[in-house]
Amino acid sequence: MKVTIVDYNSGNISSVINSFKEVAQDKVNIEVTSDLNKIKLSDKVVLPGQGSFKSCVEALNKINGLSDTLNEFAIMYKKPLLGICVGLQMFADIGYEEIETEGLGWISGKVAKIDNQNGKYKLPHIGWNQISIVKDSKIFKDVENNSHMYFVHSYEFIPEDKKVILATTDYSTNIVCSVEKENIFGTQFHPEKSDKMGLKIIDNFISL
Template sequence: MNVTIVDYNSGNISSVINSFKEVANDKVNIEVTSDLNKIKLSDKLVLPGQGSFKSCVDALNSINGLVEILNEFVINNKKPLLGICVGLQMFADIGYEETETKGLGWISGKVSKINNQNNKYKLPHIGWNEINILKDSKIFKNIENNSHMYFVHSYEFIPNDKSVAAATTDYSSNIVCAVEKENIFGTQFHPEKSDKTGLKIIDNFINL
């Protein structure tokens, strides 16, 4: 089985690569590439994302044909994809970081700045926070509710359909921090930086 981490120059993804390789432990082939054909032929994709919504969308669009291949993979062929951090945010229709930017539109919704309640909450939201698991998501198999995950973000994904939310975290409000919609999975937190629990989420995705 081939699990491909999409490399589209969206910041440092070495910890994502290392974590997936550690979990895969040679049983699964982990590839890191921007090669469209390899992405297309993969069994599963991982879409990381660091930086701003706009910079990540621009980076995706800068690789000719990549968005079309991703759409085909996810929407037409219904193969599993895991978005991490801004990788999840880009599922939205639109994001408001820096400037209004069109997202991939896979899960209807928007990405807005976290309401810090007049500086009561620091932004970015950095560090460990517990998650409230809302549904029996495949990526949360054998993960205890209220587990702690590692976050770094100032913007949140607000889906139109609340049923796609797999988990929330409490920071200023109930922020959606994981989604599952058919073959589309995403985490706002960084599983690759969330110790053994995070590695278990990666393992669950690899073993889907």
């Protein structure tokens, strides 16, 4: 089985690569690439993202055909895809960071700035926070409810259909921190930086 981590120059993804390799060991082939053919031939894809919504979308669009290939992979062929941090946010129709930017449009909704209640809550939201699992999912198998996960973000994904929400975290408001729609999974937190429970989510995704 081949799991591909998409490298589209969206910041440092070494911790994502290392944690997937650690979990996979020799059982699964982990490839890091932006090669369209290699992505097409993968069994599963991981879409990381660091920085702003706008910069990640632009980086994705700079690689000719990458958005279409990911669309084909996830929407047409319905193969498992995991978005991490801005990787999840890009599932949205639109993002409002810096300027209004179109997302991939896989899960209807928008990405907006966290309401920090006039400075009462610090942005970005950085560090460990508990997650509340609201729905059973294969990627949360054997992950305890109220586990602590590691976050770094100032913007949140607000999906139109609340049925896609897997987990939320409480920071100023109830923030969506994980989603699932058929074969598409996403976490706002960084499983690769979230210790044993984060590695368990990675393991669950690889084992789907």
